[in-house]
Amino acid sequence: MADFNQILTPGNVDDGIINVVVEIPEGSSHKIEWNRDLAVMQLDRVDPAIFAKPTNYGFIPQTLDEDGDELDALIITDAPLPTGIFLEARVIGVMRFVDDDEIDDKIVVVPADDRNTGNAITSLADLPKQKIAQIEHHFTHYKDLKKPGSTVVKGWGDVEEAKAIIHESITRWNEK
Numbered sequence: 001m002a003d004f005n006q007i008l009t010p011g012n013v014d015d016g017i018i019n020v021v022v023e024i025p026e027g028s029s030h031k032i033e034w035n036r037d038l039a040v041m042q043l044d045r046v047d048p049a050i051f052a053k054p055t056n057y058g059f060i061p062q063t064l065d066e067d068g069d070e071l072d073a074l075i076i077t078d079a080p081l082p083t084g085i086f087l088e089a090r091v092i093g094v095m096r097f098v099d100d101d102e103i104d105d106k107i108v109v110v111p112a113d114d115r116n117t118g119n120a121i122t123s124l125a126d127l128p129k130q131k132i133a134q135i136e137h138h139f140t141h142y143k144d145l146k147k148p149g150s151t152v153v154k155g156w157g158d159v160e161e162a163k164a165i166i167h168e169s170i171t172r173w174n175e176k
Contacts, residue, residue, distance in 0.1 A: 073107045
């Protein structure tokens with residue numbers, strides 16, 4: 001496997017089209033993470049099945065969030081995506097998130113070329129309210145069996161807020 005941080009850039013953030021690497025397929029309870037030091041995907045843990053991911057989950061290469069990891073992305077698709085692929089994705093918003101008192105925001109994206117929807121999803125407002133509620137519920141409760149109350153969804157931000165967070169994360173990456 002190639003080192004995604006060596007071969008991919010974050011993409012064209014200002015145009016809202018970014019590169020995203022898939023770590024966890026939608027519906028999986030396997031917590032698969034990019035191990036930056038080894039440049040491989042690693043199974044970190046197996047979560048209880050009731051906490052399976054409501055979306056595909058991945059990261060934006062050459063970024064660092066405030067928690068010290070690459071900036072996370074929630075990838076909304078009609079079907080699960082396999083671990084280890086990357087896609088060009090359209091930024092549609094951000095979920096403001098705190099995990100163990102650390103900022104751990106999640107950029108929300110869809111495929112940049114989605115011919116199934118005719119590229120109809122361009123903002124969080126284009127998603128069903130139920131999908132937003134499911135994502136929020138998951139991230140509010142997925143650690144309840146081990147560490148209740150340690151995760152908090154602080155709210156949702158629009159495309160411009162998401163782009164600003166990506167730019168801040170690129171700056172952190174470049175300064176490391």
